[in-house]
Amino acid sequence: MAKVVKFGGSSLASAEQFEKVGKIIHEDKDRRYVVPSAPGKRNSKDTKVTDMLYACYDLAESGQDFSAALRAIEARYDEIISGLGLKLSLKDEFATIEKSFREKAGRDYAASRGEYLNGHIMAAYLGFEFVDAATVIFFDENGNFDADKTQEVLSEKLKSMKNAVVPGFYGAMPDGSVKTFSRGGSDITGSIVAKAIHADVYENWTDVSGFLIADPRIIRNPEKIEFITYRELRELAYMGASVLHEDAIFPVRQEGIPINIRNTNMPQDSGTWIVGSTCQKSRYTITGIAGKKGFCAVNIEKDMMNSEVGFGRKVLQAFEESDISFEHLPSGIDTMTVFVHQDEFIHKEQKVVSAIHRLAKPDTVDIESDLALIAVVGRGMRSTRGTAGRIFSALAHAHINVKMIDQGSSEINIIIGVSNSDFETAIRAIYDIFVVTRL
């Protein structure tokens, strides 16, 4: 058995957190490959080391004095090292970093040092070998992750290693320069390492005990999701639910490796399992609810629209000409609605409307703004009748006007459009009917 364990920034923010992590790893000898993030916030007012590195590098790049900013970063690591009682010195590493900053080694290089240095501490603390991610994780000339080359080199490298620490978040370009993934990218590294060694499980340790059915800022103490499929997670993540980096799903998904989200501060909790498919029924018809505010609906009407071949294409062309992607496309007999992101659309609206007139010659076009979309997601909806009906009646009881409803063809999600101002009330009404009263 082999498990890959990735620890997020808050799990590694201090010596105390490192000790919890050490205990978790030593408790299970299958936890052989460790992917650390950079030290995160120790409290809500604290700054993540990654952000300190970006700020420090910006000073260096603009020719300002950055030594105090760099010393502050060094102090964060020294505090961890001395707290753990390690005999490790990062003096030489910091001298190299300072020199590279002066030589303007790049923002990605700068940010990557957060994980790189934390990886060294982790390796020393655990007695595991350190593998620099720049030697095993690769990007192509266009800056896209090179999955094939990485798989080949990384699996070969780890094959002979019983244990290893591979820092998250970065890799190397073909010319050897360091490149990072987007923010939160250590999740992706964990997934890549899990794929390379054909891990049995990818454990992703963070500061929450898994995914919640709904946003805790809207629902007080929402229940946790025990099992969620990759597809369900994609739907929810797209609609704003976040714990894991979106791109972290793909490498493990191809290999059928489950992801287990766990809480470093409550290791006894079983967390959430993200799996390819499961016969584990979710306790409720729905698995989760997520949503976003800030959409516009462009309503287009034309008599006999239904019989006009190519009408939809012409309308969408008008959006494409302005480089605007659409979110949803519910349609009726003589009407069609295009949902778009308000902030993207607002500056281009008149251009798009006139293009719709020019291309599709509709009778009317009108725009409704300040709308929210809510996704109700669940594999259980496929085998349950009346889900949409229950959502409607819950919203009617809460006096919410439903602007749109759209069931995805996979039957695992229903999207509902409401006014921004009804967003929270709508989510509460849906949560109540499926989870609280479990009708």
Ligand code: ASP
């Ligand atoms: N340290 C990086 C960030 O703050 C990457 C990560 O934590 O996953 O975005």
